[in-house]
Amino acid sequence: MDEALIEARAAAERGEVPIGAVVVIDGVVVGRGGNRTRQNNDVTAHAEIEAIRQASATLGQERLTGADLYVTLEPCTMCAAAISFARIRRLYYGAEDPKGGGVDHGARFYAQPTCHHAPEVYSGLQEREAAAILRQFFKDRRDED
């Protein structure tokens, strides 16, 4: 999760909502990503999707069976589904996201009959630090306004 937090801080420095993610296989980081929706003009460029796409490109395979994903915020519904499609084994996330989360809030995708692979989910990892980075980012933005 420390590596995901590094990606979150790097996203903040780019002016992006500070969320970071890494994909790990056998203790090795094979993909990493931070939010790049503004930089890339791409609503799908969330940290999790960037990390999954990088891992798949690195490994030359669509499915990341046996891989674990660490992300600083509860994945949204889009990312929850992408994580399922990639066959991620374990999902570790930091802070909860009651307004936009799709794992333990709203769509709760992994509990749906249309979900054909659900990762094991572990929440609350370094959540205070993950939440603090987000809070600071939004406070700085308000102060700038």
Next chain:
Amino acid sequence: MDEALIEARAAAERGEVPIGAVVVIDGVVVGRGGNRTRQNNDVTAHAEIEAIRQASATLGQERLTGADLYVTLEPCTMCAAAISFARIRRLYYGAEDPKGGGVDHGARFYAQPTCHHAPEVYSGLQEREAAAILRQFFKDRRDED
């Protein structure tokens, strides 16, 4: 929808599950995509996401306010959320997808409190043709086995 069906047929010719999508603004196609998950080793390379990413790149903007999206199959949960994030105005889809759809099945994302923009949804457009392309593709694959 004819343009989306052209993309679906092109996907089949590439050996991909034949689903196609186009993004339209003021009657002009600004983004088009077919399923490329295998070719790109990317579980997120669904037709809708390819079309949205292309439209955003072409227009240089993250949000596609006022745009309509046509897709041959009911979007999955991941794509339903991406369509929401892109602020698509109207979603037109062909065949229903009871097993994997996220609009009128399963997560029903647009009815969730975590969904902050829902497009108008019109289903069943040229659904017989859209479904026939999918059926033929899977029949051919079984025959090859």
